[in-house]
Amino acid sequence: MTNLEPTMTPEIKRPKAGFNSYAERLNGRAAMVGFVAVVAIEYLTGKGFLTWLGLT
Numbered sequence: 828m829t830n831l832e833p834t835m836t837p838e839i840k841r842p843k844a845g846f847n848s849y850a851e852r853l854n855g856r857a858a859m860v861g862f863v864a865v866v867a868i869e870y871l872t873g874k875g876f877l878t879w880l881g882l883t
Contacts, residue, residue, distance in 0.1 A: 841847060865876050877883045 841849070844850075868879055869876055872879055875883070
């Protein structure tokens with residue numbers, strides 16, 4: 828009988844766009860940096876973030 832096993836293993840390329848683990852990790856890190864920046868702005872200025880933006 829002939830061998831029915833594949834001769835090559837396909838290379839699976841990771842997606843560069845959309846919902847993938849790298850994009851989600853990067854978005855999470857950016858959100859954490861943004862949150863810390865907002866807390867620092869409120870602490871240093873003594874005003875809320877919306878007041879600092881001029882929305883209240």
